[in-house]
Amino acid sequence: xxxxxxxxxxxxxxxxxxxxxxxxxxKRGFWLYLIPGLVLFTIIILVPLxxxxxxxxxxxxxxxxxxxxxLDNWIKLMGDDKFWVSFQNSVAMIVAMxxxxxxxxxxxxxLLFDLVGKxxxxxxxxxxxxxxxxxxxxxxxxxxxxxxxILRPENGALNTILxxxxxxxxxxxxxxxxxxxxxxxxxxxxWVQIGYPxxxxxxALQRVDPELYEAAExxxxxxxxxxxxxxxxxxxxxxxxxVLTATIAALKVFGPxxxxxxxxxGDSTIVPSYYSYSEFFQSQQVGYGATIATALTVVIVxxxxxxxxxxxxxxxxxxxx
Amino acid sequence: xxxPHRQKPxxxxxxxxxLIAVILVAALVAVPFLIILVNSFKSPTDYANGGPxxxxxxxxxxxIANFWQRVNFPEKLWNSFFxxxxxxxxxxxxxxxxxxxxxxxxxxGRVWVLVLFMIANTLPQxxxxxxxxxxxxxxxxxxxxxxxxxxxxxxxxxxGTYLLSAVFGTFPKEIIEAASLDGASRWQILRRVVVPISxxxxxxxxxxxxIWTWNEFLIPLTFLxxxxxxxxxxxxxxxQGDRLMDVTTTSASALLGLxxxxxxxxxxQRTLTRGITAGSTK
Numbered sequence: 001x002x003x004x005x006x007x008x009x010x011x012x013x014x015x016x017x018x019x020x021x022x023x024x025x026x027k028r029g030f031w032l033y034l035i036p037g038l039v040l041f042t043i044i045i046l047v048p049l050x051x052x053x054x055x056x057x058x059x060x061x062x063x064x065x066x067x068x069x070x071l072d073n074w075i076k077l078m079g080d081d082k083f084w085v086s087f088q089n090s091v092a093m094i095v096a097m098x099x100x101x102x103x104x105x106x107x108x109x110x111l112l113f114d115l116v117g118k119x120x121x122x123x124x125x126x127x128x129x130x131x132x133x134x135x136x137x138x139x140x141x142x143x144x145x146x147x148x149x150i151l152r153p154e155n156g157a158l159n160t161i162l163x164x165x166x167x168x169x170x171x172x173x174x175x176x177x178x179x180x181x182x183x184x185x186x187x188x189x190x191w192v193q194i195g196y197p198x199x200x201x202x203x204a205l206q207r208v209d210p211e212l213y214e215a216a217e218x219x220x221x222x223x224x225x226x227x228x229x230x231x232x233x234x235x236x237x238x239x240x241x242x243v244l245t246a247t248i249a250a251l252k253v254f255g256p257x258x259x260x261x262x263x264x265x266g267d268s269t270i271v272p273s274y275y276s277y278s279e280f281f282q283s284q285q286v287g288y289g290a291t292i293a294t295a296l297t298v299v300i301v302x303x304x305x306x307x308x309x310x311x312x313x314x315x316x317x318x319x320x321x
Numbered sequence: 322x323x324x325p326h327r328q329k330p331x332x333x334x335x336x337x338x339x340l341i342a343v344i345l346v347a348a349l350v351a352v353p354f355l356i357i358l359v360n361s362f363k364s365p366t367d368y369a370n371g372g373p374x375x376x377x378x379x380x381x382x383x384x385i386a387n388f389w390q391r392v393n394f395p396e397k398l399w400n401s402f403f404x405x406x407x408x409x410x411x412x413x414x415x416x417x418x419x420x421x422x423x424x425x426x427x428x429x430g431r432v433w434v435l436v437l438f439m440i441a442n443t444l445p446q447x448x449x450x451x452x453x454x455x456x457x458x459x460x461x462x463x464x465x466x467x468x469x470x471x472x473x474x475x476x477x478x479x480x481g482t483y484l485l486s487a488v489f490g491t492f493p494k495e496i497i498e499a500a501s502l503d504g505a506s507r508w509q510i511l512r513r514v515v516v517p518i519s520x521x522x523x524x525x526x527x528x529x530x531x532i533w534t535w536n537e538f539l540i541p542l543t544f545l546x547x548x549x550x551x552x553x554x555x556x557x558x559x560x561q562g563d564r565l566m567d568v569t570t571t572s573a574s575a576l577l578g579l580x581x582x583x584x585x586x587x588x589x590q591r592t593l594t595r596g597i598t599a600g601s602t603k
Contacts, residue, residue, distance in 0.1 A: 020425060020426045020427050020428075028428070028429075029426070029507060030421065030422040030425075030426025030427075030428045030507070031422065031426075031428055032422075033418040033419070033421050033422040033426065033507075033511075034418070034419055034422040034423070034426075034428060034434065036415060036418060037415050037416075037418055037419040037478060037482065038419075038434070040415065040471075040474070040475045040478075041437070041438070041441070041475055041479070043456075044449070044453070044471065044472055044475040044476075045441050045444070045449060045475060045476075045479070047452070048448075048449035048450075048451075048452035048453050048456070049444065049448055049449055049452075051452040052448050052449060052450075052451060052452055055451065055452070104346075108343060108346065111339055111342075111343050112343065115336055115339055115340065115343075116340060116343060119331075119332050119336055120332075120340060128343060128344070128347050130590065131347040131350055131351055132346070132347060132350055134350065134351065134354065134583075134586070135350065135353075137532070137582045137583070137585070137586045138536070138578075138579050138582055139535065139536040139537075139538060139553070139554035139578065139582065140536065140538065141538045141554045141555075141557075141558045142554055142557065142558075142575060142578035142579055142582075145557065145558065145561060145574070145575045145578065146353050146354070146357055146575045146579065147353060148561070149356075149357065149571055149572055149575055150353060150356060150373075152568070152571075155368070155369065155568055156373075157356055157360070157373035157374075160372045160373050161372070161373065161374065164372060164374075191350065191353065194350065195350075248443055251445070252445045252446075254447075254538065254539050255538040255539070255554075255558075258538070258542070258558065259558045259561060272447075273445060273447050273539070276447045276450075277447065277450070277539070277543075280450065280451050280454075281543070286451055289451065290451060292447075293445065293447040293448045293450070293451075294448065296445050296447060296448070297444060297445055297447075297448040300443055300444070300445060301440065301443065301444075304440075304443050
């Protein structure tokens with residue numbers, strides 16, 4: 001270690017733009033380490049992605065080679081009611097996985113942090129947080145099966161309980177009727193998703209300076225005013241992250257639909273990812289399935305870019321203030 | 322300085338009401354787990370007589386045993402374990418190589434490489450699904466666990482590269498400079514300096530990749546069609562609605578599906594909660 005000070009001086013002198021963090025070692029040699037990752041990435045992600053986009057312009061049933069048909073699939077897609085229904089259902093998934101969990105998560109995290117953590121003990125707050133988070137750790141198809149079991153039509157837990165408390169008239173084939181199937185799937189997703197914002201927001205709340213709260217309290221701000229003016233504005237970056245990642249997850253929902261309803265009854269719970277899957281492997285309309293998958297990809301990538309731009313803008317405004 | 326309300330928490334009636342509210346929400350979240358647990362140990366007649374909320378009149382394990390044998394549960398556990406474990410190790414290795422070149426090597430065009438990996442994180446798997454299905458059929462790896470292992474190694478390492486590049490980018494310069502001036506080669510510095518020092522981060526990634534892969538559904542469903550290759554979630558989902566599954570056996574199937582991840586959660590709870598918040602900055 002005695003040689004360190006003079007060495008770092010010479011290292012600083014040596015560092016030119018083409019140098020890596022290692023003194024005297026050129027960047028170019030590091031490309032070697034990127035080769036396995038990039039080759040794998042090209043084969044497994046890039047090539048299939050471009051191939052899938054190509055397939056969206058073809059008629060392809062999986063046996064004879066794809067046949068170029070230009071925009072036919074895309075024109076069909078624009079007029080396909082089932083496709084629009086699937087996107088409407090995605091909006092329902094966004095309500096269940098983003099809107100409800102984020103709002104509820106904000107309130108729960110603030111209550112756990114402010115009230116339970118400070119007045120009833122941090123251990124108890126952590127325990128409640130872990131409980132909320134529990135459904136998040138399950139494979140989502142298994143989570144769906146758990147709730148699906150409770151919602152079984154004949155001798156299901158919910159129907160039996162309703163009957164027992166004298167509300168037998170409310171018994172229902174929850175997943176099997178078009179009017180409640182989507183709602184039932186939404187319940188599954190709220191249950192799965194609720195713990196995610198709570199955990200992230202609670203970690204973010206550590207940053208909130210208690211002095212700010214005390215000052216606001218002295219100024220006569222009530223709990224709700226403090227909550228919106230201080231808490232929400234300080235943890236805004238985390239809110240963006242939760243909204244973005246959960247929205248992407250909501251657009252990708254597949255497992256619960258496959259496990260519970262297969263898109264039915266009718267098309268009442270169909271979502272884009274299940275629609276494309278069924279076109280690929282059940283209808284053997286590979287070209288059209290690829291069109292749906294590509295459309296979904298475009299929506300997700302566009303949303304990601306919009307979110308990131310919005311977040312950067314919000315940060316800039318915040319800094320200018 | 323005097324701060325009266327810091328000394329002893331004063332609990333008002335409102336506090337207690339709010340406390341009950343958060344406990345009720347927690348109970349609502351926990352109830353489905355308890356219902357599944359209780360009913361998995363009932364016989365179908367016991368269930369019919371006592372309803373879903375009663376405790377089992379006697380402990381009945383036939384439902385669990387039947388389902389265990391019907392799906393050959395040990396085999397499914399092993400498949401899931403083998404796939405997730407192999408993916409976790411491979412994906413960490415690939416992530417380390419990528420991040421070494423990007424974070425420490427600062428190779429040209431690294432920003433574009435990172436953007437590429439970041440976009441890959443958001444892509445829906447459907448956008449690659451059919452071409453991958455076609456490719457793996459051509460090379461004879463369809464219905465083979467290795468198809469799933471290869472795909473998830475790449476998918477997980479896209480996230481790992483993104484995270485690790487940021488970590489390596491802030492690596493203490495003095496340490497690598499010292500090693501470099503001692504004559505260590507690029508490989509030796511990676512092997513003997515960078516990897517040992519970032520071991521805590523690498524083990525968090527390893528656990529995450531394992532659990533994420535365990536929970537995956539669409540790709541294993543598509544690629545592992547024969548019974549003998551299926552993972553736990555796929556095998557359990559495949560038997561739902563089967564005529565031979567009575568009500569409590571179905572409950573038992575859900576129980577068997579959630580037990581492994583519950584065990585992982587109990588073992589890694591601390592790491593996981595820390596990791597989720599780290600991952601939230603991705």
